[in-house]
Amino acid sequence: MTYSAPADAAKRKQAKPVICYTVDKLPAYDASLYDNARADMEKIDEVIVQPRDASTFRVAAGHLFRIVSIEGSQVGDLNLWNADDLNERFFSGKTRQLHASHVSSGDRLWSNLPGLRPMATITHDTLGWYGWDEDGAGVHDVIGTRCDPYTNHMLSGVDYHYCCHSNLTRALAAELGVSTAEAEPHVHDVLNVFMCTGFTLDTHQYFMKASPVRPGDFIEFFAEINLLGDLSACPGGNCGSSHSDDSTPCYPLLVEIFKPAENSLKAWQPFSRSGYSGTHGV
Numbered sequence: 001m002t003y004s005a006p007a008d009a010a011k012r013k014q015a016k017p018v019i020c021y022t023v024d025k026l027p028a029y030d031a032s033l034y035d036n037a038r039a040d041m042e043k044i045d046e047v048i049v050q051p052r053d054a055s056t057f058r059v060a061a062g063h064l065f066r067i068v069s070i071e072g073s074q075v076g077d078l079n080l081w082n083a084d085d086l087n088e089r090f091f092s093g094k095t096r097q098l099h100a101s102h103v104s105s106g107d108r109l110w111s112n113l114p115g116l117r118p119m120a121t122i123t124h125d126t127l128g129w130y131g132w133d134e135d136g137a138g139v140h141d142v143i144g145t146r147c148d149p150y151t152n153h154m155l156s157g158v159d160y161h162y163c164c165h166s167n168l169t170r171a172l173a174a175e176l177g178v179s180t181a182e183a184e185p186h187v188h189d190v191l192n193v194f195m196c197t198g199f200t201l202d203t204h205q206y207f208m209k210a211s212p213v214r215p216g217d218f219i220e221f222f223a224e225i226n227l228l229g230d231l232s233a234c235p236g237g238n239c240g241s242s243h244s245d246d247s248t249p250c251y252p253l254l255v256e257i258f259k260p261a262e263n264s265l266k267a268w269q270p271f272s273r274s275g276y277s278g279t280h281g282v
């Protein structure tokens with residue numbers, strides 16, 4: 001379709017972009033606090049996430065966790081809940097609005113409304129060097145949702161059971177001891193760990209390209225509240241070609257849980273839920 005532009009089209013397009021939120025009002029990243037927490041931390045647990053599958057893990061408030069690339073270049077889809085109240089969960093859309101389309105060290109993973117508080121803070125990212133490439137792509141996106149069998153069925157007509165959505169659902173069901181039907185509504189939009197994505201410059205379509213992650217790379221988080229995590233090793237592998245099928249090499253991912261040294265968190269104050277009254281004008 002073609003549309004005729006109004007006479008003042010060029011002028012209208014010259015309006016200046018305004019950053020939507022005054023991000024300087026966000027709670028500042030206290031580097032000394034987090035550096036202190038991670039300085040002498042001790043590894044207390046680990047979980048291996050098998051390829052085309054997901055695993056859950058728990059992290060106490062004030063502890064840290066890492067998602068580590070092992071064996072091969074692999075993307076992970078991460079869900080996070082408040083371990084004490086599954087109604088509070090990761091809000092990728094607001095995290096994107098408050099930080100950017102891709103997150104790295106110093107950024108927070110925010111919870112949904114009405115909590116709206118940092119659930120976790122990114123304290124280290126070995127892919128922090130990547131920045132933005134010539135295609136406009138970055139790493140660790142909060143744009144994409146998660147590969148799912150419904151979209152796949154719509155586009156290909158095939159039932160595929162190992163999309164991240166299904167992997168996350170099975171793992172959560174096993175964790176909670178409930179059916180997949182009961183677990184599924186808790187699964188939500190993810191942090192696409194290690195995934196390299198962007199929007200095409202001409203048509204602004206969501207694209208992916210082979211992740212730059214290599215074995216040994218990791219992203220590290222500080223748990224601001226008690227967390228239940230669920231991580232899927234995406235069937236797309238490094239997401240350089242396809243997903244939602246068994247054609248791509250896939251590798252496991254490692255989740256490591258760390259406890260900071262005694263007395264290293266004296267300055268740490270847990271974030272409280274949003275102070276909004278919740279009355280919505282009524």
Ligand SMILES: [Zn+2]
Pocket residue numbers: 077146147163164165234235236243
């Ligand atoms: Zn996936």
